[in-house]
Amino acid sequence: xxxxxxxxxxxxxxxxxxxxxxxxxxxxxxxxxxxxxxxxxxxxxxxxxxxxxxxxxxxxxxxxxxxxxxxxxxxxxxxxxxxxxxxxxxxxxxxxxxxxxxxxxxxxxxxxxxxxxxxxxxxxxxxxxxxxxxxxxxxxxxxxxxxxxxxxxxxxxxxxxxxxxxxxxxxxxxxxxxxxxxxxxxxxxxxxxxxxxxxxxxxxxxxxxxxxxxxxxxxxxxxxx
Numbered sequence: 115x116x117x118x119x120x121x122x123x124x125x126x127x128x129x130x131x132x133x134x135x136x137x138x139x140x141x142x143x144x145x146x147x148x149x150x151x152x153x154x155x156x157x158x159x160x161x162x163x164x165x166x167x168x169x170x171x172x173x174x175x176x177x178x179x180x181x182x183x184x185x186x187x188x189x190x191x192x193x194x195x196x197x198x199x200x201x202x203x204x205x206x207x208x209x210x211x212x213x214x215x216x217x218x219x220x221x222x223x224x225x226x227x228x229x230x231x232x233x234x235x236x237x238x239x240x241x242x243x244x245x246x247x248x249x250x251x252x253x254x255x256x257x258x259x260x261x262x263x264x265x266x267x268x269x270x271x272x273x274x275x276x277x278x279x280x281x282x283x284x285x286x287x288x289x290x291x292x293x294x295x296x297x298x299x300x301x302x303x304x305x306x307x308x309x310x311x312x313x314x315x316x317x318x319x320x321x322x323x324x325x326x327x328x329x330x331x332x333x334x335x336x337x338x339x
Contacts, residue, residue: 206304208232220283226276230268240300241327260326275332281319289317
C-alpha cells in the first residue's frame with residue numbers, strides 16, 4: 115500500500131512538472147510540445163530509477179571515491195619502493211668506515227661500521243670488498259645468508275654494519291699480522307683504508323677469512339660464521 119501511494123505521488127509530481135515546463139515553453143515562444151516530451155521522458159526515467167532501486171548519483175560518486183582511494187593507497191606503496199630504489203648508492207666519500215674486534219680473545223671476528231657522514235640519505239648495497247694482505251689480492255668471500263631482505267638505506271648520520279671473520283682462532287693457522295686493510299664499496303672503485311683495531315693490529319688467516327653483507331643492525335645469530 116505504501117509503495118502504491120509513493121508511486122501515485124511521484125507521477126502526480128511528474129505531471130505537474132510536465133505542465134509547468136509546457137507552459138514555460140509557450141510563454142517563451144518555444145515548442146511547448148517538444149519541451150513537454152523532453153520533460154516527460156526525464157520524469158519517466160527518474161520514476162523508473164526510483165521503482166527499480168537504481169543507485170543514486172551520490173552513491174556513485176562515493177563508490178568512485180573509494181575506488182580512487184584504493185588506487186592511491188597502492189600507488190603510495192609503489193612510491194615508497196621507488197624512493198628506496200632511486201636513493202643514490204653510497205660512495206666512498208659518503209661514509210666513514212671503522213673496525214672493532216668482536217668478543218674477547220682469540221679475536222676471530224671484526225665488526226665494520228659504515229656511518230653516513232654525507233648529510234643526505236644514500237643506499238649501501240652488497241658487502242664490503244675487503245683485501246687484508248698485499249700478498250692476497252682476492253676479495254674476502256661473502257656469506258650469502260647474511261644478505262638483508264631489504265635495501266640498506268642510510269639517513270644522514272645512520273650506521274650500517276658488516277661482520278668479518280678473520281680466522282678460526284687456532285694456534286696452528288697460517289695467521290699474518292694486519293695493521294690496516296682496504297675496503298671498496300659496491301658502485302665505487304675508490305679504495306678506503308681502514309685501520310685495524312688494537313695496538314698490534316689483528317691476526318688474519320687468508321684461507322679462513324669471510325665477510326657478511328652490510329646490514330642496518332648487527333645480527334649475531336644470522337651472521338654466525
